[in-house]
Amino acid sequence: MADPITTRSRPGVNASAADASPNAARSRKLPRWHYLFALVAGAANTLSFAPTPHGGWLQLAIFAFFFAWLTRTTSWKSAALTGGAFGFGNFVTGVWWLYVSMHYYGGMAAPLAGAALVLFSLYLAVYPALAAGVWSFCAGHARHGSAADDLPFSPTWHGALAFASAWAIGEWLRGTVFTGFPWLASGYAQVDGPLAGFAPVVGVYGVGWMLALVAALIAQALLRLLRSRRAASGVDGTADIDGAPAKPNAAAIVVPAVVAVALIVAGLLLPLVQWTVPSNAPLKVRLLQGNVKQEMKFEEAGMRAAIDQYQQMITSKPADLIVTPETAIPVLAQQLPAPFASAVREFADSTGTSILFGAIGGTITPEGQVIDYTNSLFGVTPGSHDVYRYDKHHLVPFGEFVPWGFRWFVNLMSIPLGDFYRGAPVQKPFMVHNQPVSVNICYEDIFGEEIARNIRESATPAGVLVNSTNLAWFGDTIALDQHLQIARMRSLETGRPMLRATNTGMTAAIDANGRVIGRLAPYTIGSLDVSVQGTSGNTPYVTSGNNTVLAVSLLLLAFGFAFGPGITRRRSGK
Numbered sequence: 001m002a003d004p005i006t007t008r009s010r011p012g013v014n015a016s017a018a019d020a021s022p023n024a025a026r027s028r029k030l031p032r033w034h035y036l037f038a039l040v041a042g043a044a045n046t047l048s049f050a051p052t053p054h055g056g057w058l059q060l061a062i063f064a065f066f067f068a069w070l071t072r073t074t075s076w077k078s079a080a081l082t083g084g085a086f087g088f089g090n091f092v093t094g095v096w097w098l099y100v101s102m103h104y105y106g107g108m109a110a111p112l113a114g115a116a117l118v119l120f121s122l123y124l125a126v127y128p129a130l131a132a133g134v135w136s137f138c139a140g141h142a143r144h145g146s147a148a149d150d151l152p153f154s155p156t157w158h159g160a161l162a163f164a165s166a167w168a169i170g171e172w173l174r175g176t177v178f179t180g181f182p183w184l185a186s187g188y189a190q191v192d193g194p195l196a197g198f199a200p201v202v203g204v205y206g207v208g209w210m211l212a213l214v215a216a217l218i219a220q221a222l223l224r225l226l227r228s229r230r231a232a233s234g235v236d237g238t239a240d241i242d243g244a245p246a247k248p249n250a251a252a253i254v255v256p257a258v259v260a261v262a263l264i265v266a267g268l269l270l271p272l273v274q275w276t277v278p279s280n281a282p283l284k285v286r287l288l289q290g291n292v293k294q295e296m297k298f299e300e301a302g303m304r305a306a307i308d309q310y311q312q313m314i315t316s317k318p319a320d321l322i323v324t325p326e327t328a329i330p331v332l333a334q335q336l337p338a339p340f341a342s343a344v345r346e347f348a349d350s351t352g353t354s355i356l357f358g359a360i361g362g363t364i365t366p367e368g369q370v371i372d373y374t375n376s377l378f379g380v381t382p383g384s385h386d387v388y389r390y391d392k393h394h395l396v397p398f399g400e401f402v403p404w405g406f407r408w409f410v411n412l413m414s415i416p417l418g419d420f421y422r423g424a425p426v427q428k429p430f431m432v433h434n435q436p437v438s439v440n441i442c443y444e445d446i447f448g449e450e451i452a453r454n455i456r457e458s459a460t461p462a463g464v465l466v467n468s469t470n471l472a473w474f475g476d477t478i479a480l481d482q483h484l485q486i487a488r489m490r491s492l493e494t495g496r497p498m499l500r501a502t503n504t505g506m507t508a509a510i511d512a513n514g515r516v517i518g519r520l521a522p523y524t525i526g527s528l529d530v531s532v533q534g535t536s537g538n539t540p541y542v543t544s545g546n547n548t549v550l551a552v553s554l555l556l557l558a559f560g561f562a563f564g565p566g567i568t569r570r571r572s573g574k
Contacts, residue, residue: 030078034069035085041066042089048189049094050481056193059186063215067163068223071155076136083132087125092118094184097477105294105473124174124181131170138162138560155223160216160256162560165553168209172546175205175447179397182446183482186211191488191514195263197270199492199514200539203448206549210267214260221257228253276495276512279463279536280435285499286319287528289507289520290328294472303330310357311340313527318351321432323501326377326441326470329359332370333378333389348382354432355380356439358468361391372421375400377439377468379430388430391423392441394450426454429462435534438462442469446486448493452542455494463534465496470503480505480522488514495539497532 041062048059066086073079096117103113139159167186175182187207190196195210202209228249290313292306310328329336336359348355361374375395379388392400400420429436438454445451445467455461467487471480484506491498492514500508505522509530518530540548 030072030074034072035081038066038069038082038085039089041069042086042091043093045086045090045186045189046094046184049184049478050191050485051478054192056190056195059189059193060211060215060218063186063211064218064222067155067160067212067216068219070132070135070163071219071223073132073136076133079136080129080133084125084129086132087128088121090128090184091124092121094478094482095121095124097474097479100475100477101473104475127170127174128167130173131166134169134557135159135163135166138166138557155216155220157220157256158560158563160213160220161556163216164209164213165556165560167212168205168549168553169557171208172205172550179394180447183443183486188482188485188489190267191485191492193267195267196492196514197267197273199489200273200275200495200541201270202549203452203493203541203546204489205546206541209549209553210263214263217256217260217263221253221260224249224253224256271513275539276535276537278533280534281433282531282533283320283432283435283464285509285530285532286317286322287499287501287507287509287520287530288313288322288324288328289502289505289524289526289528290325291504291523291525292328292472294470294503306330307337307340309525311343314355314357315343315347317527317529318347318353319529320352320354321437322353322355323466323468323499324355324357325501325503325507326358326468327360327375328503329357331360332362333359333376334362334364344380348380352382354382354430356388356430356437356466356468358441361389374421374423375441376423377430377441381431390427390430390439390441391421392444393423393425393427394444394447395420395422396443425450426457429458429460430466431460432464435464436460436462437464437466439466439468441467443483445469445490445498446483448490448541449545451490452494452545455496455542456538456545461536461538463496463536464532465490465494465498467498467500468502469500472504476504476523484508484516484519488516493539493541495537495542496535499530499532 045059045062045066048055048062052058070079070082073082098120099113099117102108102116103110106113108116139156139162171182171185171187174180175185182204185204185208187195187199187204190199190207190211195207195214198207198210288310290306290309292302292309307329310324314322314324329340331337344355344357347353356377356379358375358377361372361376361378362370363372364370374391376392377388377390379390381388429438431437436458438451438458440451440454445465451465469483471483474480480502484500487498487500487508488510491510491512495512497512498510500506500510505524506519507526507528508519509517509528509532511517511532512535517532518528520526520528
């Protein structure tokens with residue numbers, strides 16, 4: 001790893017020479033391999049996420065390298081290109097499973113599916129590029145016209161804080177713009193990493209902020225150590241005013257290293273804090289995994305077989321709560337087969353079992369037309385003829401609605417897609433005995449702010465989270481492990497257990513501390529029987545959502561933008 005060239009002078013070139021040759025300084029460009037290395041580092045960052053065990057430590061090393069690599073850049077453009085290359089490498093290797101859904105299940109030609117994946121990854125890479133570009137402005141070098149401004153950045157405290165803040169804002173924007181796609185937000189890799197303890201305080205974007213800050217401080221300490229050694233040996237020509245070799249500044253090395261270690265220790269100790277407390281009696285839960293093949297799910301024979309299978313699985317054994325995967329019963333709720341409806345109702349009443357099953361919602365007009373289709377979960381409570389209903393709110397683009405102007409893209413696939421109706425942002429929980437249960441469907445659980453909002457704004461805050469999903473669209477890929485890791489982050493953020501019932505995997509139960517207490521092997525038929533303890537109380541993240549990290553990041557970026565250049569000039573002796 002090459003060390004950054006100091007803002008005082010280049011190796012072998014004194015300040016007067018640099019000032020005398022402004023055009024030469026401005027002509028300096030980074031070699032192409034610089035961006036190739038950034039792309040490779042981004043691809044390596046994919047290894048930080050599930051299924052890699054304890055990948056958060058690997059990610060910390062990769063981000064330290066990434067920040068050090070950014071310090072080599074000479075302008076906001078080169079910084080943005082470096083960030084974009086890192087992001088593209090991360091996303092094209094991290095969400096390649098989208099190719100499976102488009103090609104194998106969507107029937108899209110392989111070249112088109114591959115091109116779509118590349119284009120989507122390029123779009124996602126815009127956000128780390130934006131973060132790196134914003135960092136370069138706030139680090140103090142990108143807004144001046146002197147020759148020295150084309151020299152590489154020197155790692156500083158305000159530069160480290162600007163990097164953390166710009167990175168967090170970039171990830172938040174990626175998870176918000178155009179309905180958002182926060183998959184592979186950097187904080188997810190820290191679920192088993194050293195910074196997981198910050199999750200209930202500041203959420204996944206705040207964990208990403210901490211990751212970027214700690215990595216930047218580590219890089220700052222290491223680069224200053226390397227610089228001091230080079231200066232002491234006279235290699236880089238750095239000298240004091242009297243011409244003597246510059247003396248190493250021990251504090252500039254030790255202090256950022258100590259702060260980085262202190263933040264890591266804090267992250268390791270914070271899980272000892274109990275933000276929530278047990279509430280109500282534990283629930284005996286059965287989570288069903290039918291392993292219904294995706295290509296058969298909406299065929300007439302496949303639908304009948306799935307309904308019969310889930311009827312048998314539901315009624316085979318009682319529990320406090322039984323949960324099926326998303327659209328396990330792939331028909332309109334009003335058109336449920338009578339044998340299924342009567343069997344489930346009788347089983348619930350006779351055994352005291354509450355049942356949540358996935359089906360299609362909709363409204364039938366007086367003319368017999370079905371409108372306002374919804375992706376829904378329906379709940380049956382023993383002794384009550386009222387049916388609970390949850391309608392999915394955060395719909396999947398190209399899966400549950402077609403974005404404006406992209407009908408042509410959907411037509412390239414052989415999947416009959418239409419537009420579903422959205423449920424309300426906050427919906428009432430499903431009551432199991434006296435325990436409120438908050439449900440969500442499919443990838444709704446990747447939006448932590450929405451999960452926290454449901455708890456925060458509900459008249460009856462839930463003590464247990466339930467996710468019902470179908471990942472069969474993505475085959476036996478890393479998407480299954482990644483989604484489970486995301487669900488674990490939701491438990492850490494909210495201090496509540498998360499139950500996952502999936503069609504093909506990962507069906508699992510997660511306790512309030514983010515630990516997996518049971519799971520089924522993917523692509524098997526089975527049921528997971530677990531006991532879960534609900535909780536009550538709010539973590540700091542549930543109370544404030546993403547507001548804390550956004551406010552701090554914007555404030556620090558504004559400070560860096562206003563005062564960073566002046567700090568840099570003073571440090572450079574200008």
